Amino acid sequence: MPAAAAKPADTQTAVLRFDRVSVSFDDTPALADVSFQAYEGESRVIMGATGSGKTVLLKTALGLQRPDSGTVYVFGRDISRMQERELFEIRSKMGMLFQESALFDSLNIEDNVSYPLLNQSSIHCPPDEVLPRVEEALKFVELDGILEKFPSELSGGMRRRAAIARAVVTEPPLLLYDSPTAGLDPITANTIVALIVKERDLNKTTTLIVTYRYQDGNLVANFRYNPENGGLERTGNHTGSQQGSQGVAAPRTVFMVLREGRLIFEGPQTELEASQDPYISKFVKHRE
Amino acid sequence: MLDFLKEPFIAIQEFYLLTGRALRNVAARPHYGDDIVAQMDLIGVGSLPIVILTGLFAGAVMALQMSRALQQYGQVDQTGTLVSISLVRELGPVLTALMMAGRNSSGIASELGSMKVTEQIDAMRALGTDPIQKLVTPRMVATAVMLPLLTILADFIGMFGGWFVSRFFLDLPSQQYWSSVWRQLEWNDITQGLLKPFVFAFIISLVGCYYGLRASGGTQGVGRATTQSMVAASVLILILDFFLGKIFVSQVVS
Numbered sequence: 361m362p363a364a365a366a367k368p369a370d371t372q373t374a375v376l377r378f379d380r381v382s383v384s385f386d387d388t389p390a391l392a393d394v395s396f397q398a399y400e401g402e403s404r405v406i407m408g409a410t411g412s413g414k415t416v417l418l419k420t421a422l423g424l425q426r427p428d429s430g431t432v433y434v435f436g437r438d439i440s441r442m443q444e445r446e447l448f449e450i451r452s453k454m455g456m457l458f459q460e461s462a463l464f465d466s467l468n469i470e471d472n473v474s475y476p477l478l479n480q481s482s483i484h485c486p487p488d489e490v491l492p493r494v495e496e497a498l499k500f501v502e503l504d505g506i507l508e509k510f511p512s513e514l515s516g517g518m519r520r521r522a523a524i525a526r527a528v529v530t531e532p533p534l535l536l537y538d539s540p541t542a543g544l545d546p547i548t549a550n551t552i553v554a555l556i557v558k559e560r561d562l563n564k565t566t567t568l569i570v571t572y573r574y575q576d577g578n579l580v581a582n583f584r585y586n587p588e589n590g591g592l593e594r595t596g597n598h599t600g601s602q603q604g605s606q607g608v609a610a611p612r613t614v615f616m617v618l619r620e621g622r623l624i625f626e627g628p629q630t631e632l633e634a635s636q637d638p639y640i641s642k643f644v645k646h647r648e
Numbered sequence: 649m650l651d652f653l654k655e656p657f658i659a660i661q662e663f664y665l666l667t668g669r670a671l672r673n674v675a676a677r678p679h680y681g682d683d684i685v686a687q688m689d690l691i692g693v694g695s696l697p698i699v700i701l702t703g704l705f706a707g708a709v710m711a712l713q714m715s716r717a718l719q720q721y722g723q724v725d726q727t728g729t730l731v732s733i734s735l736v737r738e739l740g741p742v743l744t745a746l747m748m749a750g751r752n753s754s755g756i757a758s759e760l761g762s763m764k765v766t767e768q769i770d771a772m773r774a775l776g777t778d779p780i781q782k783l784v785t786p787r788m789v790a791t792a793v794m795l796p797l798l799t800i801l802a803d804f805i806g807m808f809g810g811w812f813v814s815r816f817f818l819d820l821p822s823q824q825y826w827s828s829v830w831r832q833l834e835w836n837d838i839t840q841g842l843l844k845p846f847v848f849a850f851i852i853s854l855v856g857c858y859y860g861l862r863a864s865g866g867t868q869g870v871g872r873a874t875t876q877s878m879v880a881a882s883v884l885i886l887i888l889d890f891f892l893g894k895i896f897v898s899q900v901v902s
Contacts, residue, residue: 424770448776456774462767480776481678526775 373436375400375534375566376421381430381440383416383621390416392621393430400533401612403560403567405577407643408618414570415459417618418536421568422456423447434534452480455527457537461519463511463526470507473497473526483530497529498522501555517548521555528559535559537569541576553579554592561585574643581613581629617643663858666784670854673778673785683786691752691787692794698747699798700805706739707731707806711813724818728828731810736837737896740803741844742889745852748795749881753856756787757877760860761870769861779861788853795849796842803841840896847892848885855881 374397383391391413398404408414419425420432423439432440434450442450463472473494477485485493498504501521511519520540527535537556541549553576560567561584569580583592615632617625617640625632625640633644714730760783763769772779807829814820859877863869 419770422774424773444773444778451774452776454774456771458767458771458774460766462771464763464768464771465766476775483776 374398374433375402375435376568377433378417378420379431379433381420381427381432383413383420383425383427389621391420391427394618394621394623395430396616396623396626398566398568398614399612400566401564403580403613404569404616405580405613406568406570406616406618407572407574407577409572411620412618413621414618415538416621418456418538418568418570421536422451422454448480449482452476452482452530453532453534455530455532455535457520457523457527457535457540459538459542461511461523463519463523465511468508468510469498469503469514469522470494472511472522473529476526476530480530493529494525497525500528500559501525517544517552520544520548520552524552524555524559528563531563532565533563534566535568537567537571539570539572541571541573546575549573549576550579554583554585556580557583557592558585562587572643577613577615578629581615662862663854666780666858666861667850667854669780670784670788670857673781674789676781678781680782680786683782684789687786687790688794691748691790692798695748695751695794695798696801698751699744699802702743702747703735703740703802703805704809706743706802707735707809708813709809710734710739710806711810712817715814715818725820725824726828727814727818727820728807728810728825729832732807732829732833733837735803735806735810736833736841738889738893740799740806741841741848742885744799744802745795745845745848745885746882748791748798748848749852749855749885750878752791753852753881754874754878756853756856757860757863758870758874760857761863761873764861764863765866765869784854784857784861787857788850791849791853792846795845795852799841799845836896840892844889844892847888851884851888852881855884 376398378394378396381391381394382389394413394417396404406414406417416425420427421434423432423434423442427440430440431438435453437450439447439450463469464475467475470491474490477483477490477493494507498506501524503518503521503525506514506518506522511522514522524540535556540552540556544552556567556569557580559565560580567580569576571577579592582595584595585591586593613629615625615627615629616623617632619639624637625635632640635641635644710731711727714734715724715727718724718726718730760769763772763783769779769783772782810829811822811825814825815822856877859873859880863873865872
């Protein structure tokens with residue numbers, strides 16, 4: 361299994377590292393003793409039923425949720441005991457797509473997308489560069505001419521695109537996507553995942569995707585962005601060879617499965633599909 | 649028994665923490681001046697109609713009812729004094745604050761509550777802004793500035809309402825009404841009448857923010873937060889009003 365053999369050396373610092381992290385709400389555990397490390401350029405697909413702690417995991421990674429025990433390292437720094445003001449600096453290197461987009465509905469799209477540029481204290485964007493960068497981010501997600509529109513005037517898929525633009529406008533090296541395809545029809549969902557793959561391959565970002573759709577994980581693991589025709593193309597990862605059809609390897613993708621706050625699986629896609637665990641195969645069987 | 653007490657104590661502690669952080673942020677950077685102005689417009693200018701109506705009828709009804717009591721002593725010409733003292737000391741601040749609690753506490757709670765349940769508050773934190781600095785402090789500052797001004801307005805409109813009743817229903821000469829309004833007002837009344845709305849402003853804005861920021865559980869949770877904030881703000885206003893009034897009255901008596 362070449363993808364697994366290519367595990368990075370332990371000397372390389374992990375972009376994101378969870379060390380025995382537990383989080384609970386009113387005595388019900390949301391994350392229980394979760395440990396993993398995500399390395400630079402890696403894609404991680406996090407799967408699990410609703411209520412299994414996927415969203416909590418991403419919020420803990422951002423420092424929005426404090427762990428009850430354990431430590432979270434982001435870019436090698438322990439964020440679990442940081443003050444909110446110190447966290448702002450770390451968060452400016454992370455982009456997050458929230459479930460249901462979480463665009464500010466009192467602001468129009470231009471103000472929404474420029475929000476991180478104007479408000480993140482460690483990002484110094486000159487005032488005359490704000491609009492070009494906003495337009496560039498919106499062009500990246502293939503949305504044009506909606507600067508003046510408000511989030512409520514957009515369709516679900518467009519809102520999701522605008523939210524991705526807001527997450528990537530500062531060009532963060534680590535991106536977290538919380539259920540990017542939830543509530544979208546299958547065709548729109550695929551275009552959203554294609555955007556995530558495009559962002560990952562063009563900017564070489566480390567990507568964490570929470571999803572309950574196995575197809576999303578499959579797209580992320582086996583496809584790469586082709587800058588020549590602007591579409592996705594299949595890579596050879598899944599069939600075992602490291603080389604894609606164009607002779608380029610897709611970034612390493614690791615699958616993680618959460619169940620009631622516990623990390624019950626971590627590994628490449630082939631291992632995931634070979635798993636006999638009924639809970640895990642339930643997700644994999646969704647694939648036609 | 650202890651479990652029963654735990655929840656209110658945690659709530660009080662959280663409310664104090666929120667108050668502390670909101671107050672500290674007044675001096676801390678970054679300042680969101682635009683948000684303060686926008687909130688002043690929303691909270692202050694937006695409340696003008698209800699404040700004018702409340703003041704007008706409160707003053708009118710005071711004149712009407714007090715004249716009945718004064719008639720027994722043959723002192724109907726003193727109606728203006730009763731109207732002005734009760735308006736400036738009591739009815740102006742409390743009625744205005746209660747109307748604002750109904751309009752703005754619940755408005756703030758539902759706005760912040762919706763932002764909370766749709767993760768906009770989390771998004772705000774993720775994108776580098778402190779929600780207390782960006783949302784709570786501007787609302788608190790705006791209310792603290794606007795509520796005393798609205799109370800002054802309500803007081804004047806109420807005196808006008810009292811004049812209307814005295815002039816047309818009680819057949820008092822206008823000049824007598826207005827001179828009895830002014831003559832009996834003391835500095836103690838005015839200070840009390842302006843300190844009360846200033847204190848109530850913090851209750852109205854912070855209770856609204858508190859319930860909004862702890863909303864959970866979808867639209868139902870937002871509805872709950874809205875109702876709770878209005879009830880809590882109104883009750884707190886009435887309780888605090890008694891204690892503030894007590895301080896000022898005992899000052900005069902001693």
